[in-house]
Amino acid sequence: xxxxxxxxxxxxxxxxxxxxxxxxxxxxxxxxxxxxxxxxxxxxxxxxxxxxxxxxxxxxxxxxxxxxxxxxxxxxxxxxxxxxxxxxxxxxxxxxxxxxxxxxxxxxxxxxxxxxxxxxxxxxxxxxxxxxxxxxxxxxxxxxxxxxxxxxxxxxxxxxxxxxxxxxxxxxxxxxxxxxxxxxxxxxxxxxxxxxxxxxxxxxxxxxxxxxxxxxxxxxxxxxxxxxxxxxxxxxxxxxxxxxxxxxxxxxxxxxxxxxxxxxxxxxxxxxxxxxxxxxxxxxxxxxxxxxxxxxxxxxxxxxxxxxxxxxxxxxxxxxxxxxx
Amino acid sequence: xxxxxxxxxxxxxxxxxxxxxxxxxxxxxxxxxxxxxxxxxxxxxxxxxxxxxxxxxxxxxxxxxxxxxxxxxxxxxxxxxxxxxxxxxxxxxxxxxxxxxxxxxxxxxxxxxxxxxxxxxxxxxxxxxxxxxxxxxxxxxxxxxxxxxxxxxxxxxxxxxxxxxxxxxxxxxxxxxxxxxxxxxxxxxxxxxxxxxxxxxxxxxxxxxxxxxxxxxxxxxxxxxxxxxxxxxxxxxxxxxxxxxxxxxxxxxxxxxxxxxxxxxxxxxxx
Numbered sequence: 001x002x003x004x005x006x007x008x009x010x011x012x013x014x015x016x017x018x019x020x021x022x023x024x025x026x027x028x029x030x031x032x033x034x035x036x037x038x039x040x041x042x043x044x045x046x047x048x049x050x051x052x053x054x055x056x057x058x059x060x061x062x063x064x065x066x067x068x069x070x071x072x073x074x075x076x077x078x079x080x081x082x083x084x085x086x087x088x089x090x091x092x093x094x095x096x097x098x099x100x101x102x103x104x105x106x107x108x109x110x111x112x113x114x115x116x117x118x119x120x121x122x123x124x125x126x127x128x129x130x131x132x133x134x135x136x137x138x139x140x141x142x143x144x145x146x147x148x149x150x151x152x153x154x155x156x157x158x159x160x161x162x163x164x165x166x167x168x169x170x171x172x173x174x175x176x177x178x179x180x181x182x183x184x185x186x187x188x189x190x191x192x193x194x195x196x197x198x199x200x201x202x203x204x205x206x207x208x209x210x211x212x213x214x215x216x217x218x219x220x221x222x223x224x225x226x227x228x229x230x231x232x233x234x235x236x237x238x239x240x241x242x243x244x245x246x247x248x249x250x251x252x253x254x255x256x257x258x259x260x261x262x263x264x265x266x267x268x269x270x271x272x273x274x275x276x277x278x279x280x281x282x283x284x285x286x287x288x289x290x291x292x293x294x295x296x297x298x299x300x301x302x303x304x305x306x307x308x309x310x311x312x313x314x315x316x317x318x319x320x321x322x323x324x325x
Numbered sequence: 326x327x328x329x330x331x332x333x334x335x336x337x338x339x340x341x342x343x344x345x346x347x348x349x350x351x352x353x354x355x356x357x358x359x360x361x362x363x364x365x366x367x368x369x370x371x372x373x374x375x376x377x378x379x380x381x382x383x384x385x386x387x388x389x390x391x392x393x394x395x396x397x398x399x400x401x402x403x404x405x406x407x408x409x410x411x412x413x414x415x416x417x418x419x420x421x422x423x424x425x426x427x428x429x430x431x432x433x434x435x436x437x438x439x440x441x442x443x444x445x446x447x448x449x450x451x452x453x454x455x456x457x458x459x460x461x462x463x464x465x466x467x468x469x470x471x472x473x474x475x476x477x478x479x480x481x482x483x484x485x486x487x488x489x490x491x492x493x494x495x496x497x498x499x500x501x502x503x504x505x506x507x508x509x510x511x512x513x514x515x516x517x518x519x520x521x522x523x524x525x526x527x528x529x530x531x532x533x534x535x536x537x538x539x540x541x542x543x544x545x546x547x548x549x550x551x552x553x554x555x556x557x558x559x560x561x562x563x564x565x566x567x568x569x570x571x572x573x574x575x576x577x578x579x580x581x582x583x584x585x586x587x588x589x590x591x592x593x594x595x596x
Contacts, residue, residue: 037421041421048413049432051469053432055448059447059448062454063443119345123341127334136346139346139350140349142350142353142578146353147531148547149551150550154355157355157359158355160368162370164370205349209349266442267442269533282442286537302442306439
């Protein structure tokens with residue numbers, strides 16, 4: 001009698017919506033997660049949030065805090081008093097020169113990258129199909145992901161005075177053109193590998209894939225019917241480009257320019273290996289924290305690209321560039 | 326309607342696109358030629374002759390092997406850490422909406438969005454404040470931080486395509502969370518994780534800017550190369566090492582491409 005009622009109770013229980021708890025540690029843990037999804041969420045978020053929050057943000061804030069200290073000019077020791085003196089030093093002519101040089105280089109590289117990337121992205125988005133499309137995609141991905149230093153090294157080989165570029169110019173009987181270019185003040189120099197032209201070429205080469213990908217993504221989203229409609233309404237190809245294609249591709253270009261601009265601002269290896277001895281922001285940071293031991297000034301220098309990129313991202317967001325990423 | 330295949334590209338566009346692609350690839354191809362040149366004092370072109378001698382010389386260089394070993398160790402451990410953290414983060418962000426979700430995704434992307442030199446110098450000054458001596462672990466600490474984003478990007482895209490009802494069905498059929506993870510979620514996101522892991526590996530194996538700040542006396546392969554670039558001593562050996570580095574990074578990239586090519590092309594959306 002009691003046995004039947006017990007078994008009755010059991011069937012009633014399993015027919016109801018609430019299942020019995022599962023056995024074992026994994027079972028009961030799993031039940032807990034199901035009843036309390038927040039617990040699982042917190043468990044999942046804690047490790048990455050701790051890692052990034054403590055290691056990354058922690059160091060970042062520690063660095064920024066140091067930019068408000070200053071260095072004693074006589075003893076070379078860091079004085080731990082809050083001051084804006086270090087930021088004032090950024091506006092010395094020598095330091096201002098570094099900032100202007102870096103920002104102009106970043107702007108020129110970004111513009112050139114957009115010009116070179118556009119045809120590649122346009123062809124890949126509108127005309128390449130099937131096998132060719134995959135080829136173009138890999139063709140951009142491979143240079144994007146291959147080793148940064150190897151890419152810089154390859155350009156050291158190319159730009160060297162005895163290298164392939166000089167050889168090509170000689171074979172084409174254009175040596176006079178190369179020499180005339182190198183004779184131009186500022187952008188010229190003894191050879192391409194120690195001139196701003198060389199620095200520019202390497203920057204352009206290394207960051208170009210970062211421009212191609214978002215430009216291509218933006219162009220893929222331009223419906224072909226828009227272009228045909230524009231042509232049907234009597235626009236010349238040039239007008240279609242100016243009034244239809246370019247405005248629609250602009251968010252993609254801006255998205256790509258975030259990468260090219262930011263990466264050029266912070267780089268210190270390329271101008272060190274290919275270029276003149278005049279410093280860029282990254283080199284100044286490296287020199288200040290290393291040999292000069294002036295951590296506050298180095299920290300203040302890093303604030304420059306952060307602030308510039310802050311404004312840049314703000315502007316880019318207003319142009320809808322983040323939807324194109 | 327677009328008439329696929331019938332439209333021909335203008336020759337000017339074809340030329341510009343072709344030249345652009347050539348511009349991106351020829352410099353890397355050049356590395357392969359220089360690895361076999363007989364010239365050892367300068368970067369002379371065309372190479373006066375070809376030889377396999379430098380492969381052997383490089384093979385017998387202990388410093389290259391040590392740098393390679395350190396690079397492989399660092400990349401492996403950083404990738405593993407990044408895979409765990411990135412997957413956890415992606416799972417949390419894509420499954421649920423919660424307060425601060427946007428902040429978390431921004432936090433993950435930040436180490437790669439800000440110039441590497443900032444990450445590097447920030448970590449270095451933090452290490453000196455906390456009195457942490459430089460070791461392989463300080464390098465890994467830096468690498469794992471910026472590798473998380475690559476795994477995260479790949480995993481988030483895959484989670485978005487994996488329907489939540491699959492998980493519910495699995496639970497309805499009596500599987501607990503761990504069984505569901507093992508038999509339903511993992512097979513679904515497996516290839517995306519593998520692709521993310523490979524890209525993270527390639528990223529870590531190649532990274533130099535942050536590493537210059539977080540490495541003490543040891544040198545990873547990129548640091549070794551950087552020293553050779555700044556003060557060339559062994560040009561032929563550097564040529565060979567450059568070629569090997571290209572090969573080592575190309576293979577995981579191609580593999581990652583084949584693993585994710587159906588649909589989500591996010592692999593390179595934020596290096």
